[in-house]
Amino acid sequence: MDKIVIEGGRRLEGEIRIAGAKNAALPALAATLLCPGKFVFSNVPDLKDVDTMIALLKVMGAVVKKEGGVVTVNTENIAHAEAPYDLVRTMRASCLVLGPLLARLGTSRISLPGGCAIGERPINLHLKGFQMLGAEITLEEGYVNANAPDGLSGQKIYFDLVTVTGTENLMMAAVGAKGTTVLENAAREPEIVFLAEMLNKMGADISGAGTDKIVINGGREMRAVEISIIPDRVEAGTFMAAAAITGGFLRLSGCDPSHIEAVTLKFVEMGCKITEGKDWLEITGGKRPHPADIETNPYPSFPTDMQAQAMAVLSVADGASVITESIFENRYMHVAEMRRMGAKILLKGKNAFVQGVDSLSGAQVMATDLRASASLIVAGLAASGKTHVRRVYHLDRGYEHIEDKLRKVGAIISRQPDKNPK
Numbered sequence: 394m395d396k397i398v399i400e401g402g403r404r405l406e407g408e409i410r411i412a413g414a415k416n417a418a419l420p421a422l423a424a425t426l427l428c429p430g431k432f433v434f435s436n437v438p439d440l441k442d443v444d445t446m447i448a449l450l451k452v453m454g455a456v457v458k459k460e461g462g463v464v465t466v467n468t469e470n471i472a473h474a475e476a477p478y479d480l481v482r483t484m485r486a487s488c489l490v491l492g493p494l495l496a497r498l499g500t501s502r503i504s505l506p507g508g509c510a511i512g513e514r515p516i517n518l519h520l521k522g523f524q525m526l527g528a529e530i531t532l533e534e535g536y537v538n539a540n541a542p543d544g545l546s547g548q549k550i551y552f553d554l555v556t557v558t559g560t561e562n563l564m565m566a567a568v569g570a571k572g573t574t575v576l577e578n579a580a581r582e583p584e585i586v587f588l589a590e591m592l593n594k595m596g597a598d599i600s601g602a603g604t605d606k607i608v609i610n611g612g613r614e615m616r617a618v619e620i621s622i623i624p625d626r627v628e629a630g631t632f633m634a635a636a637a638i639t640g641g642f643l644r645l646s647g648c649d650p651s652h653i654e655a656v657t658l659k660f661v662e663m664g665c666k667i668t669e670g671k672d673w674l675e676i677t678g679g680k681r682p683h684p685a686d687i688e689t690n691p692y693p694s695f696p697t698d699m700q701a702q703a704m705a706v707l708s709v710a711d712g713a714s715v716i717t718e719s720i721f722e723n724r725y726m727h728v729a730e731m732r733r734m735g736a737k738i739l740l741k742g743k744n745a746f747v748q749g750v751d752s753l754s755g756a757q758v759m760a761t762d763l764r765a766s767a768s769l770i771v772a773g774l775a776a777s778g779k780t781h782v783r784r785v786y787h788l789d790r791g792y793e794h795i796e797d798k799l800r801k802v803g804a805i806i807s808r809q810p811d812k813n814p815k
């Protein structure tokens with residue numbers, strides 16, 4: 394097992410190219426199960442979670458090749474509609490195969506995702522939606538069985554809560570349903586818009602993606618396509634936090650600034666200077682961050698996936714900030730670790746009261762989930778002395794060679810074997 398060691402206190406300067414988005418690549422790969430054919434994806438990020446989704450497709454009979462950032466998926470022979478426990482337990486997004494398999498084969502069996510470090514994260518709204526489209530859902534031995542022997546039929550579905558993968562799963566199932574499906578209170582994330590664009594390119598008839606009402610006219614013939622994965626807005630936001638906390642200058646190329654407006658505005662509030670182009674963004678951090686209050690909410694509000702990284706910056710601000718996490722009930726695991734670095738953070742229910750301190754000091758810290766690990770890296774970049782971030786396997790799930798990218802812009806950072814992983 395590896396750890397990442399950072400010697401903090403260096404101002405970052407330079408250009409970083411943003412990778413393709415994990416949360417766009419995963420549903421796009423799952424969507425290949427909708428029809429037979431050879432799909433070609435470019436700008437695919439080199440991540441653990443992408444490898445897990447590829448392994449899942451292979452278990453089902455797909456032939457998958459990955460060369461650099463290009464992944465080809467041949468789904469001529471999908472014979473096995475089951476997502477096994479050993480894969481699902483490592484990645485909840487495996488549940489995204491349910492919708493496409495139901496649409497194509499009328500049957501699907503997946504291991505029910507268990508608990509997660511950041512929250513309970515049930516998939517009840519996904520299953521409720523499939524039932525409304527006419528699927529029979531049963532649960533046995535930890536597996537969800539979804540069956541629609543007579544096919545699916547279009548329906549009006551209202552989501553009790555805004556759910557990203559729930560919207561994606563139902564959108565893919567509805568493509569294979571007879572008639573029209575309307576998804577109300579749907580998620581509006583850029584990854585949803587991207588998936589709808591891909592499905593329409595395959596032959597579907599979807600309108601309204603990006604709004605809270607999506608209409609899908611199902612039953613159209615689908616074909617394989619070539620498509621490039623959109624940039625990762627969370628990776629871009631993470632590097633903005635790195636620039637803000639080190640008072641540095643970063644040019645982020647290959648990103649889409651229109652996808653991260655809520656994040657950009659918050660960093661401006663913290664005193665950063667930001668200029669943007671169509672596919673680039675430049676950020677200059679101020680001498681010391683200013684405080685800012687943040688509340689996470691579904692897109693286009695401030696994303697929960699940037700909460701921890703923003704907290705790291707606010708932990709050294711010249712004042713107090715209040716952060717409210719409204720999406721996940723247990724997404725403050727990084728707080729205890731930041732306190733070990735000298736941060737002053739008080740938790741009360743959904744709120745974190747962050748009193749900025751003059752400086753952080755390096756320490757041994759433990760990553761608990763993907764974005765928490767990124768926030769500890771960001772904190773380590775500003776801390777005096779060395780920070781050892783352990784259990785970085787969390788990081789590799791969603792960040793492509795982050796230490797190499799940060800070293801290129803001046804960070805003293807390295808990946809080392811963790812001799813004492815416990």
Ligand code: EPZ
Nearest residue numbers: 416486514515516517518519554555556557558698720721
């Ligand atoms: C997606 O997860 C992202 N993952 C998450 O990113 C992200 O944090 C989240 O959306 C919110 O933006 C992928 O896209 C692969 P939700 P998802 O369903 O779809 C509750 C990262 O760091 N809910 O929108 O699983 C749920 O518990 C990851 O890259 C139900 O109660 O999140 C949560 O409180 C972490 N029942 C809220 O809704 C359901 O059936 C929103 O979750 C579904 C969700």
